Amino acid sequence: GCQASGTKASNSTTAAAQTEQSSTAEASSEAEKTADNTENTGNGSGKTLVVYYSASGNTERVAKAAAEAAGADLFEIVPVEPYTSEDLNWTNDNSRVSREHNDESLRDVELTSTEVANWDSYDTVLIGYPIWWGIAAWPTDGFVKANDFTGKTVIPFCTAASSGIGQSGKLLADLAGTGDWQEGKRFASSASDQEVASWIGELGLSAE
Numbered sequence: 755g756c757q758a759s760g761t762k763a764s765n766s767t768t769a770a771a772q773t774e775q776s777s778t779a780e781a782s783s784e785a786e787k788t789a790d791n792t793e794n795t796g797n798g799s800g801k802t803l804v805v806y807y808s809a810s811g812n813t814e815r816v817a818k819a820a821a822e823a824a825g826a827d828l829f830e831i832v833p834v835e836p837y838t839s840e841d842l843n844w845t846n847d848n849s850r851v852s853r854e855h856n857d858e859s860l861r862d863v864e865l866t867s868t869e870v871a872n873w874d875s876y877d878t879v880l881i882g883y884p885i886w887w888g889i890a891a892w893p894t895d896g897f898v899k900a901n902d903f904t905g906k907t908v909i910p911f912c913t914a915a916s917s918g919i920g921q922s923g924k925l926l927a928d929l930a931g932t933g934d935w936q937e938g939k940r941f942a943s944s945a946s947d948q949e950v951a952s953w954i955g956e957l958g959l960s961a962e
């Protein structure tokens with residue numbers, strides 16, 4: 755079903771995540787603008803990128819486990835105005851997320867950056883998001899719309915309390931209009947690093 759249920763949104767971990775920026779971020783002024791949201795945990799091959807949006811940390815955990823297993827770089831989608839726990843309260847009809855859900859024109863969330871350093875160097879992009887009312891949390895949309903996925907294999911993944919991944923990957927593929935979008939993978943909000951690593955293995959993306 756599409757009902758919001760189960761886990762309670764906790765405080766956003768965005769601020770903490772952003773302080774984890776790679777100290778090896780390139781120093782050139784051109785790279786500065788795009789390096790902000792990128793964290794290089796990779797083995798230097800730089801072929802796989804894990805992009806994610808996470809409002810309360812679950813998708814972030816899965817994304818980091820995926821990047822670790824694949825030796826991939828990470829890019830976090832960050833709204834200019836991050837969602838507070840109050841914003842995420844779907845049981846309140848007047849909360850930010852409820853208002854955005856009820857009025858599609860409010861879902862065009864401004865992001866701190868949609869530009870990934872060395873975007874052309876990635877041939878596989880994993881893109882992760884929480885499920886909100888049965889679809890990808892809409893801060894993900896702005897990133898997808900802003901980038902050209904031509905020539906890339908794109909693999910969606912989500913975390914959700916009870917829903918499946920449903921049509922969310924297909925909707926993002928339609929929004930992108932480019933890229934070879936694969937079937938996506940749904941994880942429970944509490945998915946273990948091991949589950950994530952074995953999925954990376956199934957995809958043939960394991961670092962070793």
Ligand SMILES: Cc1cc2nc3c(=O)[nH]c(=O)nc-3n(C[C@H](O)[C@H](O)[C@H](O)COP(=O)(O)O)c2cc1C
Pocket residue numbers: 755756757758759761763807808809810811812813814842843844851883884885886887888889913914915916917918942943
């Ligand atoms: C506004 C909102 C709507 C949600 N809608 C659904 C839903 O339709 N189905 C579901 O299984 N979980 C739903 N959830 C639960 C989240 O998908 C789940 O907790 C997810 O792991 C959160 O990821 P995050 O911590 O990365 O933000 C919703 C959560 C929020 C905040």
